[in-house]
Amino acid sequence: MVLPGGAWLFVFFLVPILFLASVSLQTGNIFDGFRLTWHFRNYVDAVQLYHVQFLRSLRYASIATAVTIVVSYPLAYWIAFRGGRHKTTFLFLLLLPFFVSFVIRTLAWQFILADDGIVLGPLKRWHLLPQSFHVLATSTAVIAGIAYNFLPFMALPLYVSLERIDRSVVEAAQDLYANKLEVFRRVIFPLSIPGVFAGVLLTFVPAMGDYVNASILGGTKTTMIGNIIQLEYLTNFHYPIAAALSFILMAVLLLGIFVYARVLGTRSIEEYV
């Protein structure tokens, strides 16, 4: 049993990671090739050059993840507890937009939210908004785009954990004179924590590396670290810097996940009661 899984991990995870690690320590250029020189300075350069974009990505991803929790919790809760026999239909409706390509969906928002587009245009004509008001090309637009694009990654694990809650536990709480708020606070929410945990991981990690939303919905000063890695690879051909950036990104995420898992992941229900 270990062998196929191990071989899989080796070929598709370990080897690429080692390759990336090697590239991040190389020097050279695309014309003469790159050689491994253990140039740890690449990491220093990468951080010096791009810490602004790093921190910005961290901020955007955190806010976007928080937004997806706030939006999808009621959504998942409602489907799980009130969906009745149409649960599957509602879930399908939730997922329906996501059958369309990521990029096309984002471009659709660019069209809908254009300065004189179908939403803002009429509002400006009726003088409900100032002429200079705009949504696109702001950090709000980028964060909203990320939250929108990763919503199902939060909603689905939440739904699964809420759906799994034994209804008799809820009834027991009610029999013991817990009001609705207390049932939620002391029974349902703690039991849904694994869903929140999985949802945060599934949302935050890709959100941090996203570059599509920033390049389509963003403006000046909204560049994320994903855009920088892309630029360093494709335009500048600075493979080592790009690899170092990828590694730093991965390290930050792994460290974050580790801390997060220690804080949240091992808690049992007793700790919340």
Added chain:
Amino acid sequence: MSNDQRPDFIDPALLRGLTQRRVSRRDVLKGMGAGAGAMGLTAFLAACGVSGTSKSSPPPSGSPSPDVLKKIYGNGTPAGQLNFANWEAYIDVNSKGKSPTLLQFTKETGIKVSYKTVINDNDPFLAKIIPVLQSGGDTGYDLMVITNGGPVERMIKLGFLTPLDHQYLPNFEANASDAVKNPSYDPGNKYSVAWQSGFTIIGYNSKAVKDKPTSFADLLNPKYKGKVGMFGNNQDLPCAALVYLGKDIQTSTPDDWKKAADVLMKQRNDGIPRSYYDQSYLQALENGDTIISQAWSGDLFIAAAPKSYGGDGFPEIKAAIPGEGGILWTDNQCIPLNAKHPVDAIKFMDFVYQPKIAAQLADFIWYVSPVPAAKDIVLNDIDDPLVAKSPLVFPSADDLAKSHKYKVFKDQAEEDEWNSIFQPIYTS
């Protein structure tokens, strides 16, 4: 110049802006795999070096020898097949969606053409084919169109382009404009001949911008705060600022670059540009997200042309050539290394330099034609005076003399320095 021109027929260019760059990890993953397990970690890491291209013969500084050319082109017999990679909306199209130029080429030469609009942007396209070429493979294309100011020079330097045998290019010798002959980025046209050129100028929405822009300075005007579009790349953005400061792009020094970057940084920090765009700038201009923008000349015609003619139907979008002169760039036809059908490719390269064919293309593409003699044919035979008289399709000698060209870098270090000065403007 007149901007309310009515093109006969223009292919919609909507899709051009739709595709965004994607990170390709192919370069990194290239060559990994077999046998790595047996190596020690350090040995493995060292073996992961990304190979350069010096092993393939570096581009010769002189002309390629007749022997080399003979080996590539043989006795000049075409194979009967041409695989052509081009950009969207960059060839003529008839009412059936076919290109008359390609049909005629097939009819006259018997060479079948597989025409693919696979290039959305230089860098991602090159990122796809460079690893193939590095491993000694064939890209599957015999002819491709890539831009000067980095991409063409890089491919030449990497030794990834097939040298051209000028005995097969008589029409080019006879008819090419001086502007595209012997360009600084490819002296002697050893590896490339122009497809079309274009100007980076100013596009504006005449409903919102009442005074016709006259200079790149208009892009700095606080009056248009938040509604200005700038290009987020290493040529169009820096060159406009250098030209605005009155510097010669080619002889400018790093000090000039820093001054130009200061201008652009101030513009950014004052909130004047809305964003830094790629091809999507045109959509932003059409949507009203920007009202004045850096723009590529041919696109502005597509934007302004009525939908019934295949344009985008925004007559309020107009072109303005800044008084400092536009920035002229050239898209080039090149044969990638190891192409299967080089003879077919070079025959096509020359075919489009016949004035009649060039006229047919110019009347359609609306960028700067590399064949000045096509002007009379567009005027008299095709009877389209609006195109023939447009300074953006057939620029006068004066316009050309006033225009500026993309920076040609003398080496990688210079390019890196330039990039490190200008990139922070649009990436931070």
